[in-house]
Amino acid sequence: MIAELLWQPFVDYGFMRRAFAGCLALSAGAAPLGTILLLRRMSLVGDAMSHAILPGAALGYLLFGLSLPAMTIGGLAAGLIVAMLSGVVTRYTALREDASFAGFYLISLALGVLLISLRGSNVDLLHVLFGSVLALDDPTLYLTATIASLSMLGLALVYRPLLMECLDPGFLRLQGPMGSISHALFMLLLVLNLVGGFHSLGTLMAVALVVLPAASARFWLRGVGLQMALSTAIAMAGSLLGLLLSYHAGIAASAAITLSLGCLYLLSLCLGRLGSVRAQRQRPANDSVSEPMGVSE
Amino acid sequence: MSNFYLNRRALLGLALTSALPVGSVWAAGQPLPVVASFSILQDLTRQVGGDRVSVSALVGPDGDAHVFEPTPQQARQLQQAKVLVANGLDFEGWLPRLKKAAGFQGQEIVAAQGIAVRSLPKGQGHDHGHDHGADKAGHDHDHDHGHGHNHGPNDPHAWQDVKNAIIYVRNIAKGLAQADPANAARYDQQATQYIARLTALDTSLRQRFAALPADRRSVVSTHDAFGYFAQAYGLRFVPVRGLSTESEPSARDLAALVKQVREERIGAIFVENISDPRLLEQLARETGAAIGGRLYSDALSPAGGPASTYVDMVEANAATLLKALQAR
Numbered sequence: 001m002i003a004e005l006l007w008q009p010f011v012d013y014g015f016m017r018r019a020f021a022g023c024l025a026l027s028a029g030a031a032p033l034g035t036i037l038l039l040r041r042m043s044l045v046g047d048a049m050s051h052a053i054l055p056g057a058a059l060g061y062l063l064f065g066l067s068l069p070a071m072t073i074g075g076l077a078a079g080l081i082v083a084m085l086s087g088v089v090t091r092y093t094a095l096r097e098d099a100s101f102a103g104f105y106l107i108s109l110a111l112g113v114l115l116i117s118l119r120g121s122n123v124d125l126l127h128v129l130f131g132s133v134l135a136l137d138d139p140t141l142y143l144t145a146t147i148a149s150l151s152m153l154g155l156a157l158v159y160r161p162l163l164m165e166c167l168d169p170g171f172l173r174l175q176g177p178m179g180s181i182s183h184a185l186f187m188l189l190l191v192l193n194l195v196g197g198f199h200s201l202g203t204l205m206a207v208a209l210v211v212l213p214a215a216s217a218r219f220w221l222r223g224v225g226l227q228m229a230l231s232t233a234i235a236m237a238g239s240l241l242g243l244l245l246s247y248h249a250g251i252a253a254s255a256a257i258t259l260s261l262g263c264l265y266l267l268s269l270c271l272g273r274l275g276s277v278r279a280q281r282q283r284p285a286n287d288s289v290s291e292p293m294g295v296s297e
Numbered sequence: 298m299s300n301f302y303l304n305r306r307a308l309l310g311l312a313l314t315s316a317l318p319v320g321s322v323w324a325a326g327q328p329l330p331v332v333a334s335f336s337i338l339q340d341l342t343r344q345v346g347g348d349r350v351s352v353s354a355l356v357g358p359d360g361d362a363h364v365f366e367p368t369p370q371q372a373r374q375l376q377q378a379k380v381l382v383a384n385g386l387d388f389e390g391w392l393p394r395l396k397k398a399a400g401f402q403g404q405e406i407v408a409a410q411g412i413a414v415r416s417l418p419k420g421q422g423h424d425h426g427h428d429h430g431a432d433k434a435g436h437d438h439d440h441d442h443g444h445g446h447n448h449g450p451n452d453p454h455a456w457q458d459v460k461n462a463i464i465y466v467r468n469i470a471k472g473l474a475q476a477d478p479a480n481a482a483r484y485d486q487q488a489t490q491y492i493a494r495l496t497a498l499d500t501s502l503r504q505r506f507a508a509l510p511a512d513r514r515s516v517v518s519t520h521d522a523f524g525y526f527a528q529a530y531g532l533r534f535v536p537v538r539g540l541s542t543e544s545e546p547s548a549r550d551l552a553a554l555v556k557q558v559r560e561e562r563i564g565a566i567f568v569e570n571i572s573d574p575r576l577l578e579q580l581a582r583e584t585g586a587a588i589g590g591r592l593y594s595d596a597l598s599p600a601g602g603p604a605s606t607y608v609d610m611v612e613a614n615a616a617t618l619l620k621a622l623q624a625r
């Protein structure tokens with residue numbers, strides 16, 4: 001009976017299988033990036049980047065309709081431009097990274113909304129903002145899978161320098177340009193994943209797969225590698241839950257997935273092993289100045 | 298709510314009108330001022346009246362007669378009209394109040410008079426196409442606007458059968474002749490010519506739809522306006538289950554639709570509230586049914602569109618349906 005509730009939708013309907021396959025690929029690509037993002041205290045930058053993609057995707061949409069390559073390339077270009085500009089501003093002016101990101105992403109978001117309102121209707125805007133995980137066709141699935149593979153390979157490549165920069169930025173700067181190269185590569189991977197995610201979850205919620213599972217995983221495991229693995233698993237479980245929720249309760253799929261991820265996060269927040277509400281309460285009072293979490297390896 | 302607005306607006310309209318010289322604006326030799334309730338009747342009246350009438354429509358092309366709110370200008374227009382052409386069968390639920398409020402004095406033609414009335418399948422009496430399951434997602438405002446549209450068990454969309462349109466044309470010709478006896482012969486002649494065209498159209502539709510194989514005659518549709526059409530030309534229109542809102546459909550909505558299409562051996566899908574082409578492709582891939590285009594039910598397209606006259610509308614609908622049903 002329960003197995004039927006869980007499996008039957010996927011046995012019966014191709015669009016459910018496709019949606020799940022897409023989510024699996026997205027989880028594998030995006031969730032590990034989230035762990036790094038959190039370590040670098042950049043989770044809001046992820047949010048900013050996902051909005052920064054909008055004008056590029058909108059431009060592609062306005063010029064070529066719902067064309068996968070046009071929207072992907074447009075989104076990628078817009079995301080990278082914003083990342084680069086804010087990187088430059090951070091390095092050469094007095095502005096800190098978060099502020100310069102905020103500035104550029106707001107401009108970018110406004111441009112995107114402007115572009116869509118120039119020609120499209122509200123319906124068009126909804127497609128871009130919310131994506132359509134239930135309408136994944138072959139090209140979109142291939143794109144998502146390719147991005148996931150690239151992002152795992154890329155992350156493996158810059159894993160060491162990234163971690164080092166997280167822990168001791170000064171050390172890497174002394175060692176040469178490796179730090180900024182790895183940072184740039186990481187931002188590229190992030191933008192790639194957000195672009196891949198927005199086809200299925202939309203620009204508003206693509207970032208959920210990056211941030212929420214990683215934040216949940218922090219409450220359970222200490223090692224960075226372990227956290228990455230766990231956040232991927234959580235992302236996959238959340239997507240599955242969300243799709244089932246959308247199927248059985250009849251609510252919009254991307255919102256259902258995001259909410260499922262959110263529920264897993266809240267659960268971890270309350271019940272997790274490390275630094276959660278429960279863990280803090282069980283601790284003796286004098287120890288309550290909590291140690292920094294999740295940086296040991 | 299809508300009652301209140303109608304009265305207030307109509308009163309405003311009356312206030313505007315009464316400031317103007319009231320009385321017959323129409324003089325012999327000028328085109329007869331006619332108001333039709335919606336665009337399809339406007340076209341039929343034009344075909345019969347030719348240059349002897351000037352017809353305006355209360356609900357214009359692409360308008361929705363179900364959620365109509367009259368403006369003061371329209372109340373004035375109606376007051377000055379000599380003839381009002383309405384569908385009848387309670388299609389224009391807002392019309393009696395508007396007539397009263399505007400003080401319409403002329404002659405009313407009920408176009409659907411004398412047709413064989415078809416009753417709506419149970420449960421389809423008053424939610425109209427767009428609002429299936431309106432009880433779900435906060436669609437209260439729809440009920441408000443659609444207030445004047447409580448058509449009973451009778452299906453008012455009789456014009457979708459061309460044979461009925463011929464009866465419409467006869468009624469309109471008769472009514473115009475009464476209101477404007479000087480041109481009676483002319484109306485009669487133009488009506489006869491137009492009826493010949495409609496008869497040819499009807500015959501051609503029957504032939505083309507008869508050629509469809511028996512298992513390619515079912516269509517899933519968000520419209521419930523094609524009952525007469527289906528009856529006349531041997532098709533089956535199945536209302537869509539699920540798909541309650543116009544925004545992103547949930548996995549459950551989509552699954553219900555897929556299941557329905559598979560179970561009922563549907564040949565083509567016409568769902569206008571799914572606007573994402575990728576989603577439609579997904580449906581087609583999943584069910585093997587063809588995805589149809591736009592069907593015109595209660596209104597013509599604006600001039601220059603694919604369905605700017607009644608004949609064009611019927612032709613466009615038939616072509617869309619045939620194309621979808623013949624595809625394999």
